[in-house]
Amino acid sequence: MSQLDSATVVTMDKSASAGVSSLNLYDKCLALAHNVWWSWQPEVVNLFRDLDPIRWRQLDHNPIALLSEFTPDRLEMRAAELVLYSRINHAYRRLKEYMNSSQTWATTHAGVLGSKPVAYFSAEFGMHESIPIYSGGLGVLSGDHVKSASDLGINFVAVGLFYDQGYFKQHLDHDGYQLEEYLDTKVENVPMVPARGADGNPLHVTVETRNGNLIAKVWLMQVGRVRLYLLDCDVEGNSPEDRELTSRLYGGDHRTRIRQELVLGVGGVRALHALGYSPGVIHMNEGHSAFAGLEAIRVAMEDDGQSFDEALREVAQHSVFTTHTPVPAGHDRFDGGLIEEHLGPLRDKLGISYDQLMGLGRVEPHNGGESFTMTVLALKLSRRANAVSSLHGHVSRRMWAHLWPWRVEEEIPIGHITNGVHIQSWLAYQMQQLYDRYFPADWMKRMGEAEVWQYIHTIDPGELWETHHALKNLLLSFVRRRVSRQYRRRGESDESVELARSMLDPNILTIGFARRFATYKRADLLMQDLDLLAQLINDPDRPIQIIFAGKAHPADEPGKQLIKRVSNMRHDPRFAQRVAFIEDYDINVCRHLVQGVDVWLNNPRRPLEASGTSGQKAVLNGGLNLSVLDGWWAEAYDGANGFAIGKGTSHVSDAINDRRDGESLMKALREQVIPLYYDRDVDGLPRQWIKRMMNSIGSLAWRFSAHRMVMDYVLSAYVPAAGGLSCDMNSR
């Protein structure tokens, strides 16, 4: 750590900014590195990279790790060599302005939230590859939500867990079988500091169980203007086993899971309380944090002398719940023994019986055979609940209809707010610079507005195509570098390493498919008829190539078999140079892919994809979606802004469904995607394709942005939950 007190660096409070001029270059860099804001500022990313491009890559783009290899003197020298002075000073000034600006969207639209923050709970946060506390889509969504809340100036505080091993690193063995490796994260390289309680000491919170206490320390991570508090059980006072409780994401058994969720929910509310927050809204992102509501009820009973029922009504009035899971099996369920062991002490304080508590987690409160479901608890403890796309709203209302047996399905009080992505985090810098030249000067401040994006149609088609091509080339070099490294690591022959260095061709239509390898996502849908696929891939005039990436959950054996099948395509000479599998899918891999592919393929078994967000990231950069009409795509596709697989229907039989969708995918490729891509004018430009890219960006970028999403949450959920009046879409 540097000369500067890290807590001061992170919070950038008035006293810190008063002493600005006295900060040396190194401290300014540290201040930048300690606010995750840097990660969505391409100028700052480039600045860190330019300090030492090779180490930057080797260190997973972690600026704190990079700076620890510099002394202040060496940094000054390096900055002089590269004339980085003014860039560092400029970046630092911009961070200060960002932190201190008082005119934001929230100033005019979220006044009622002013004094009492929204407290947002999530089991994972995916903000950047160098902060490995996420596994996939849910985490990246939370990260994007926090970043947009920061940009929009919402009074917002976030709570999660710090996993010191995060999610696993993926490698494939010689057979293409997934191996999982867990690495310890160096805490000193994570942009966080111990949170301090009222007494100035590092804060610890305690959660009682029937079997002893669980203790968590609390970290503070500054994400733009938002503070993210992360609870961590690796502290003295916990048993050796409990010290590892928060080591890994989604590891362990039911018992690990409920203990993590106890720390997140109950511990999280306690931490906020101890830090002096009294939230006006509690937002539970997925059911993992639903115990937060129980602790909030306890606080309300204690502070205001309310009865349990009164306190429950009040807490529910202020709570918002977002559900993400369209299949019953995907929801956390616990048996009565685990619930009593972990919630027993809290239940005593709430003055309710075991049956009452269990009833809160059951669809039928008195059904002793029913286990305790976190989603049910969250639904009962919140007056506003939403799914994450329009279609997922229908599915969720049907799935939970029996909670409101007296209502018809349309009146089941679960609405929807469709997911979106944080544009600055996913838009390639080159593309942003192109937009800068054609869009209104303040477009970055108005990214959630439709009008801004209509300027896409004013861009010169050749320029858009050229920019896309430059990004595609970057992607292909990335793939070659990664794949050759994978082969070298596995000890394969020099010849195969060398071949990997020349695989893929920038002039070929390039399809990306990257996601969790859960079987319902059907990574092998393309492979139903391998001969036909081989024909398409090797067509002499109009070939295609495909890049895959994705992890399977460590316990998902069928998912691992899928990876094996897909990655082993390379042993078939018909596919060898034109199908790639990149190991260890993460935010970095995703960023390269969505910024460089021509087509983003998504073919889940409908309606199992609640929303999906990776396709939204591709939109921003000019990639066209080729997708089953599921999740966000079901409401996004208009016939001219991408491609559809199937007609938005599903058969009850998976086998029939899969066969139909597989045929439909091939048909779409052969009849629409490939001909359009290779239809060139005299300048070699695919005019109609470029038009479709523009339609896609113009009609979708703002609608599926996290700014729009967070604005929707504010207006239709947070403001009414905090007690203001607004368009209250789904109150009950």
Ligand SMILES: *Cc1c(COP(=O)(O)O)cnc(C)c1O
């Ligand atoms: C965006 C993202 C996801 C979510 O993608 P889906 O469309 O839901 O499959 C998953 N993992 C990473 C690393 C991402 O960046």
